[in-house]
Amino acid sequence: MEITVKLFAMFRVGRFAATTKKYQPGISPVDITTELNIPEKEVGIVLVNGRHARLDHRLLDGDILSLFPLVGGG
Amino acid sequence: MGLHDFITAAATADLFPWAAQAAASERFGLTLGQVEEALLTRGIMPARYQRNRQTITVEKQLRLFRSRAVIIGSGGLGGYLVEELARLGVGNLVVVDPDIFEEHNLNRQLLSSPALLGSPKVEVAAARIAEINPAVTVTPLRAAFSRDNGPGILTGADVVMDGLDSIATRLELAQCCRELSIPLVHGAIGGWYGQVASQLPGDDLSPCLFGAWAEQKGVETRLGNPSFTPAVVASLQVAEACKILLGEGESLRSRMIYVNLLDMEFNELLLEPAPAVVGE
Structure with a gap:
């Protein structure tokens, strides 16, 4: 299945802002953050x-x- | 000559010079704030606010003067919140912070300076307000906000400003504001990034404040905080507070602005409507 992943703030640094790619069915956001x-x-x-x-x-x-x-800074 | 005649004689058009406001205070034994209220109720704008017009009319300036804002935290965000709310003319400010200024504050905290290292932040904030707008009544509270002292600190506030540096305490603050039905303007920063949102009575901002593990701190522990991020986020917060106090414009209710100064992007996140709002 295809999932579009959008990353914000420093999650983008060294990765990407947005990408669409194929994943195994049944995955969760935590599988993608781990990857x-x-x-x-x-x-x-x-x-x-x-x-x-x-x-x-x-x-x-x-x-x-x-x-x-x-x-969480102030 | 009574106060009324003094005001009429000293007013130029519909403006009242600061020197005359100070003279009226001394002559009639009133505080500068009492003179300011007398002016505004007569439709006369203290001259120091003349560039607020037409953004803020005399009637709205009076509303700001009679308002009470409680600022929780007087550090990176808090310094700018204090400065901007005092210059705006919000008449009653309560500043809450347990800390003293330390060297690592100097890169960004507006009210810090080498000479003030070791001074309590709330005392410096009170002195700054007295210097830039002595008509404002300021209450410094050298205390750490908590669920226990929260109701006593917040009761009577028209708006609460979040300048905290802990996610756990932010959740307690949001809960206290919900229980007391007081509007809360949330702001948080880390590195090039920040977020702003408002929790109005009936809303619940807490799902936006914490992550998967309810961490105490966010990415700011790794990224630090440069000088400009608190200025940007605090200014957005004060604009929100101004609108909330005046009942104007569209507030960040049920939405959050996520600020990315590295890519210069402002993203709007729609938040789940609070249960109280559903079905309206």
Whole structure:
């Protein structure tokens, strides 16, 4: 199945801003963050098709996954 | 000559010079704030706010003067929040922070300087407000915000400004604001990046504040914070606060602006509507 992955802020650095590629059916955002070497604890907002989702959300063909880093400084 | 006649005599057109405001304060035994309120209720703009017009009318300036903003955290974001809210003319500011200025603050914290290292941040903030706009009433509280002292600190606020540096404390702040039905303007920064959103009564911002593991800190621990990111994010927060206090414009309700200054992108994220909003 095809998933579009959009990365924001420093998740892009050394990776990409957006890409669409084929994945095995049944994968979750956490499988993609693991593949991209993004530490789970740095993940803030996870959106699937613009809606909030958890890292263990089951992705479907055609989904758009957006990953934002956790920002907490002041 | 009474205050009313003094004001009429000293006003030039519909502006009132600062020197006359100070003279009225001394002559009639009033605070500068009391004189300011007397001017604004008569439709006279203190001259220091003349460039606020037409953005902010005299009536709206009075509304800002009678408003109370509580600023939680007086560091990177907080310094700019204090400065901009005081210059805007928000009449009552409460500044809450437990810390003193340290050397690693100097790259970005507006109110810090080598001479003030070791000084409590809230005392410096109060002195700064007294210097730039003495008509503003400032209450410095040298304390760490928590669920326990939160209600006492926030009660009576018209808007609460998030200048914290911990995600866990932000969640407590958001919860306190929800329970008290006080608008909260959230801001957070890390490196080239930041985020801004508003939680109005009935909303719940907390899903946007924490990640998978409810970490205490975010990417800022690795990326640090340069001088410009807090200035950008705090300014967006003050614009939000101004609109909330005046009931104007479109606030960042149910949406968040994610700021990326490295690629110079501002992304808007739509947030799930709060249960209270669904069905309206």
